[in-house]
Amino acid sequence: MSPTMPRFALAARVIHWIMAVMILAMLFIGIGMVSTVGELYSRLIAIHRPLGIAILAFAILRLVVRFTNKPPPLPADLPMIQKLAAHGSHLALYALMIAMPLVGWGMLSAGGYPIVMASGFHLPPILPHDLFLYGLLRQAHTWLALALFAVFLAHLAAALMHGLIRQDGVFSSMASFGRRGGV
Amino acid sequence: MSEDQGPGTRPPPASGAGRPSTLGRFALIGVIVAGVAGAFAYTGGWIGPARLKSKTIINALEANAGGRHPGWRRAHAKGVCVTGYFDGNGAGRFLSSAQAFGKLRTPVVGRFALAGGDPFAGDGRVVFHSMALSLTQPDGEIWRIGMDHTPIFPVSTPQAFTQLQIAGTPDPKTGKPDPAKMKALLAAHPEIAAYLKFMKAWPLPDSFAAGDYYSINAFRFVDGQGQARLVRWAMVPEQTGGVLDKDKLKTVPDNLLFDELRTRLAKGPLHWRMVVTLAGPNDAVDDATKQWSGADQQVEVGTLTLNATQPEEVGGCRDITYDPTILPKGIAISDDPLLPARSAAYSKSFARRAAEGPHPGAQASAPPSVPAGAAQ
Numbered sequence: 001m002s003p004t005m006p007r008f009a010l011a012a013r014v015i016h017w018i019m020a021v022m023i024l025a026m027l028f029i030g031i032g033m034v035s036t037v038g039e040l041y042s043r044l045i046a047i048h049r050p051l052g053i054a055i056l057a058f059a060i061l062r063l064v065v066r067f068t069n070k071p072p073p074l075p076a077d078l079p080m081i082q083k084l085a086a087h088g089s090h091l092a093l094y095a096l097m098i099a100m101p102l103v104g105w106g107m108l109s110a111g112g113y114p115i116v117m118a119s120g121f122h123l124p125p126i127l128p129h130d131l132f133l134y135g136l137l138r139q140a141h142t143w144l145a146l147a148l149f150a151v152f153l154a155h156l157a158a159a160l161m162h163g164l165i166r167q168d169g170v171f172s173s174m175a176s177f178g179r180r181g182g183v
Numbered sequence: 184m185s186e187d188q189g190p191g192t193r194p195p196p197a198s199g200a201g202r203p204s205t206l207g208r209f210a211l212i213g214v215i216v217a218g219v220a221g222a223f224a225y226t227g228g229w230i231g232p233a234r235l236k237s238k239t240i241i242n243a244l245e246a247n248a249g250g251r252h253p254g255w256r257r258a259h260a261k262g263v264c265v266t267g268y269f270d271g272n273g274a275g276r277f278l279s280s281a282q283a284f285g286k287l288r289t290p291v292v293g294r295f296a297l298a299g300g301d302p303f304a305g306d307g308r309v310v311f312h313s314m315a316l317s318l319t320q321p322d323g324e325i326w327r328i329g330m331d332h333t334p335i336f337p338v339s340t341p342q343a344f345t346q347l348q349i350a351g352t353p354d355p356k357t358g359k360p361d362p363a364k365m366k367a368l369l370a371a372h373p374e375i376a377a378y379l380k381f382m383k384a385w386p387l388p389d390s391f392a393a394g395d396y397y398s399i400n401a402f403r404f405v406d407g408q409g410q411a412r413l414v415r416w417a418m419v420p421e422q423t424g425g426v427l428d429k430d431k432l433k434t435v436p437d438n439l440l441f442d443e444l445r446t447r448l449a450k451g452p453l454h455w456r457m458v459v460t461l462a463g464p465n466d467a468v469d470d471a472t473k474q475w476s477g478a479d480q481q482v483e484v485g486t487l488t489l490n491a492t493q494p495e496e497v498g499g500c501r502d503i504t505y506d507p508t509i510l511p512k513g514i515a516i517s518d519d520p521l522l523p524a525r526s527a528a529y530s531k532s533f534a535r536r537a538a539e540g541p542h543p544g545a546q547a548s549a550p551p552s553v554p555a556g557a558a559q
């Protein structure tokens with residue numbers, strides 16, 4: 001471990017882990033609900049919509065934190081190609097965590113559905129009612145979700161590599177909360 | 184997709200050496216990542232015990248209809264749009280806080296249809312005549328309703344629904360369903376056999392305007408105090424009509440029902456009284472194959488008026504789905520297992536037909552020269 005490695009800002013670390021739980025839960029809820037026609041379908045979709053919108057709100061907050069706090073640099077000895085992969089995948093994660101809820105909201109708008117957050121509370125549509133647009137966005141919602149899950153898996157593997165193999169302080173720059181320590 | 188910060192190729196820093204073997208730690212990473220991926224695949228139903236998916240239901244409906252009809256609804260494919268309004272009389276507010284039950288007018292975009300996935304089939308068939316309604320309350324809440332002309336349904340579960348579609352699918356060799364399959368299904372599902380007998384005796388209206396339409400499934404009405412009651416409802420026509428002779432269905436003109444509807448609406452608006460039935464103590468509230476006693480309280484909550492019809496490609500009914508779980512505050516689904524299944528299946532049908540591109544023509548009959556909403 002490199003004790004000199006600075007950490008992400010506290011706000012960044014807190015939001016990172018809240019969102020990690022939310023997004024992973026969301027992927028499992030989404031894929032799980034469409035796998036059944038039982039009562040879980042209706043129950044899960046009622047959670048899926050407001051949770052997705054909450055992710056959008058957190059993602060916006062997160063961008064603000066990201067632009068107001070410089071993240072710690074990657075280790076100087078990390079090969080260039082890995083640095084590029086890191087930055088590219090982080091960009092993909094940001095793009096997808098914003099795109100997914102917008103596509104979900106947009107597709108329901110285009111499909112003429114009410115965008116129900118809770119009984120009696122709806123969001124306004126963000127796109128015109130257009131059947132073909134609904135068809136496209138509904139497919140995009142599935143493919144982008146699968147892409148998000150794939151990028152998440154790569155992100156998880158890479159984080160574990162830093163934490164368990166390289167032990168270069170990258171893992172703890174996001175995952176440690178106490179006074180310094182951790183891998 | 185990117186590799187992310189991929190495996191470190193250089194040897195680990197000194198501090199890591201000597202403790203649990205590097206190989207062991209690589210293995211641990213592999214197990215964690217594979218475990219998460221496996222849990223995802225299990226949750227999605229790709230591995231593990233087979234699960235009934237909306238895809239399976241829609242595929243069964245498509246096969247039953249003799250194949251895909253791109254752009255059309257996978258069930259109740261042949262239909263026409265109607266518009267009008269619902270006037271609540273205030274009585275329903277004691278049962279449900281939904282705004283539509285107040286003494287006010289709620290606009291309606293509806294659809295009359297015949298069951299079955301073939302949009303070009305003739306009207307002389309022993310199938311459901313259906314009325315679907317989308318109410319947009321002044322407060323912005325939306326209520327989607329799909330009703331058929333019998334008070335009960337042939338099956339009580341989505342599994343049985345799917346089996347019924349499969350058993351009724353024409354064999355490509357004979358062009359007819361395999362009687363052995365249907366026999367086996369009826370033996371396993373006496374409720375379907377009972378329904379077929381019931382349907383034989385139940386009148387088949389010769390007009391959409393003269394049909395009663397039933398919610399079939401039970402719903403929960405929740406009043407302003409939060410008290411929930413299980414109900415079913417029906418639309419009871421104020422206009423009369425005759426019935427089709429089930430022995431002479433071959434002689435029925437292909438578009439009789441749709442043509443008759445346009446003719447009627449050209450003469451004036453049509454009305455239905457909406458009657459809500461509260462479940463009695465012995466009524467099955469989660470089984471759509473069972474009739475209710477009806478002896479319990481019935482409440483008339485308002486009047487539906489339909490005053491215009493439009494072909495599907497210009498009306499507002501084609502580009503929405505009448506998912507019966509789209510409900511305003513004050514109404515919720517019951518424990519009837521058909522309701523979530525309908526929601527999932529309607530969504531799949533809607534997604535497929537939307538991506539295929541909306542079908543170009545309306546229901547087979549509508550001649551383009553007929554002015555939309557001839558009445559008013």
Ligand code: HEM
Pocket residue numbers: 023026027028029030031034045048049050051052053055097100101102104105108115141142145146148527530531534
């Ligand atoms: C981070 C945000 C989100 C993620 C990760 C996510 C993920 C998913 C996934 C994995 C599916 C299943 C796709 C399939 O296999 O067909 C799904 C479906 C769906 N999502 Fe999302 N979603 C998100 C946000 C939203 C939002 C904000 C809404 C609406 C407000 C929404 C509405 C839906 C709907 C309506 C379905 C389809 C249900 C059906 O077809 O029966 N999603 N989502």
Ligand code: HEM
Pocket residue numbers: 240244255256257258259262294295296313314315328329330331336340341344397398399400471503504505521524525528529532533536
């Ligand atoms: C599990 C059982 C059922 C399944 C799987 C099923 C399936 C479907 C599907 C796929 C559609 C086309 C949806 C679209 O593309 O927008 C549809 C339409 C319809 N269904 Fe069902 N259905 C079921 C039970 C029922 C019941 C119990 C009723 C009556 C109360 C009903 C009434 C209707 C009506 C009225 C329509 C036509 C709506 C319209 O005109 O657009 N269905 N059904």
